[in-house]
Amino acid sequence: MATTTTGTLTGPGDEDGPGGGPASGPPDGAVAATSGRAGLARTARDTWLIFLRYARQMLRNKVGVAFGLTQPLLYLVLFGPLLSRVGGVQGAGGGNTWRAFVPGILVQLALFGAGFVGFGLIADLRSGVVERLRVTPVSRLALLLGRVLRDTLLLVVQAVMLLAVSVVLGLRAPLWGIAVGLVFVALLALSIASLSYVLAMATRVEDAFAPLLSTVTLPLMLLSGIILPMSMAPGWLDTVSRFTPFRYVVDAARAAFRGDFSSPSVLEGAAVTVALVVVSVTLGTRRFLRENA
């Protein structure tokens, strides 16, 4: 991520120079009709601009990025060793309990990290930034995608750091398995971030958003079998957990970490993840397009 201090935004398709409008009046020439390819290019460019804005915000707040890692790190360091002692837990790890545990912690990171991004949107609603941006011709979709992509990037960075620590602690897994697991987690984060923005837009104040968030995230986390695989659960709990999408993602990531790509969990997880992405981004897009034509 190339970012300079304060100053020039650079990126693909920078269109300074000729092609703009006359000195007086808005630059009409530069903004072609928003249809077809031109509209798509415009959306892509706007998404990049919005992404950069929030990526910079993230860089200004490095402490916050680090703090986002403390909870999963604590789980890894203070709880992980315990689990590896229990060892040979049914269906876990295949000799290396870290293989079962780390994917769960990654999903937890996605759930909590990306789940809370709605607070940033509420702050922007309050300061008037959202309204200011909506009066510009910026693509409405870019306002969502730019943010969500930043959130996904942040999560991938945090996940990689967490994985490095896990390897030090004793995780042994095939590299491509880890990579596939990471893709699952990234897509999950993207979905959760979109949903978080939808909820933030709907509630609009922290006082309503915060309790709603904790009510939703805790059962989702417990039911997805993050700490121990749901295959260990009694029948009724196992059944309930099958209705929560994250379970499939966790199971798929675990299979990937084992390098077991023939496992049906991988296919199930992939299907659920794709569906989750489609549904959440659609909801987010609709929410961001609403209210003004």
Added chain:
Amino acid sequence: MIEARGLARTFTGKRGTVEAVRGVDLSVASGEIVGFLGPNGAGKTTTLRMLTTLLAPTAGTATVAGRDLRSDPAGVRRRIGYVAQGGGTDPSVPAAEELELQARLYRVPGAAERIGELARRLDLDGEGLLARPSSAMSGGQRRRLDIALGLVHRPPLVFLDEPTTGLDPQSRGNLWEHIRRLRDHDGTTVFLTTHYLDEADALCDRILIIDQGRIVAEGSPAELKRRVSGDVVTVELAASGAPLDQVAARARTALADHPAVREAAVLDGSLRLTVEDGERSLMSLLRALDEAGVELAALRMARPTLDDVFLTVTGRSLRDAA
């Protein structure tokens, strides 16, 4: 620059529907500073949000900066600037970054030069000022930054929502200067809302008064005052030989048929006249009195204030209504 017909917005909430704006017709010509005056809750901001594409009208049509509000909101957005009441900057983002993002989103050619130019014009070019986030700026600086953000793409039409609310008197006066310069220097049309009478009076070429979701009066500040109240001219008479009563009676007869005089009353040896367009008719009033041989001791003229106007058209004082 703006043509709106029957623009209306109702909000449906738990406690039934609220008609925030009930059919607003308005026209704004190019190069005008138009003030939208009314108490809080009169529908000013709702109207503004409709005209700036932030809120879809429930009824009515409007053309804003040459584009149809309903069928081409994107076209409207490209041609207008909007500065919200509370501004629109993230308190932690350096001002320069906000301006640059804004310029890129509008695809402003030569963004860096444009930002430099705006900073000079709006007195934001102080040492290191633009490197600061808005939370480290004074109220006046923050307001000027908000305005710079709204002007970065050189819009022919700019909307300012309560631009001087919360500023100290010196910053207010300073901001008025900047707004006037927009009109005089760039020919920008400015549409602003305010609930300050002095601001509307000092700054605006034309005023629209809105109350309870409807426009109840419009005109230049002078026109409005003239149309609604008339000026009050008080003539103190000199008792030169004849008793004061007789002088007063003579004076009143002399002015009874004067076309500018709407009302004439004698009060404690002085004559109180309600006069249309006092400034212009004063000379001919004096001439008529002189011809009738009436001597004057003193002469006073009081112009009505916009508050008088507001009182007349709504039956309430603006201060009470707010």
